[in-house]
Amino acid sequence: MKLHCSCNRYEYYGLLCCHAFYVLRMNNVKEFPRNYLEKRWLKNVKPSKFALPRINGASDAVRNEVLELYEMFESTVDRLVHDLSKLHIYKEKMQELLNQAVIDIPTVPKVNGKAVICSMLGVKEPEETTMNNPLKSKTKGTGVFSRMKPRVEVSAEELSKRRACGVCGEKEGHNSRTCPQAQPSKKQKQQDTTKRARLRESKRKK
Ligand SMILES: [Zn+2]
Ligand SMILES: [Zn+2]
Incomplete structure (x- = not known):
């Protein structure tokens, strides 16, 4: 027509x-x-994800057969899912077929993941790596992180670039002002005492 x-x-x-x-x-x-x-x-235009690993690298004839099998299985289940008793019968028949398949082919040849990918891409994995990853380039403006990393997370290279504390000489991520070992300087002590004196005066005036 x-x-x-x-x-x-x-x-x-x-x-x-x-x-x-x-x-x-x-x-x-x-x-x-x-x-x-x-x-x-049609909904079976795309092979199901379970069929894909089985048809990778297979010949066209095998591929078509496998895809048709999956289509048949899925549409059968789609129909029978509304009728539990018939679904049971179907399952039993499938089990019989599976038993027969086990008798026919007792051991399944194991598929190597690398072999699958090699056959899929049509190339073999080279024995030597002749090409390395490209060097990373730094973009201006990056590299400022708000968090000060603790010593454990810092690499040796990063640590050598860090500034040392003027008091304890450590590169822990603090400076002489915030150093836990630092004694308050004479100047600061003086400032503190004058502040206290002023406070006392203001209280007296009140
Ligand atoms: Zn028309
Ligand atoms: Zn320090």
Whole structure:
């Protein structure tokens, strides 16, 4: 059956237009013309994620068979999921098939992950690394971090760039002002005493 409409909807979108449906209805066609059902509208257009690792690197014939099997299984389950008793029967039959498969092929050859990727990309992993990662370049303005890292997290290279504390000489991330070992300087002591004196005076005035 060939359909053509001057609105060209099928040619543009891959969907039959309402005019075509009208003509089909007028001609008493009850079934949807299958050849006008594009594969892209079907839910099995993409292989299921469980099928993918099994078809990687396989020949086209194997690939098609596996994909069809998955399609069959999924649509069967889709139908039977509404009828538990029939689903049980199906499961038992599947179990029989599985038992037969175990008898036919007792050991499954193990698939190596690297081998799968090699076959997928069509190249072999080189024995020597001839190419290294590119050197990192620093962008201006980066490298300011609000948190002072404790010594454990700091690398030796980073530590050598750090400034040492003038009092204890440690590179812990403090300076002579905030050093826990620092004694208050004479100047600061003087400032403190004058402050206290002023406070006392102001209290007396009150
Ligand atoms: Zn049309
Ligand atoms: Zn210090």
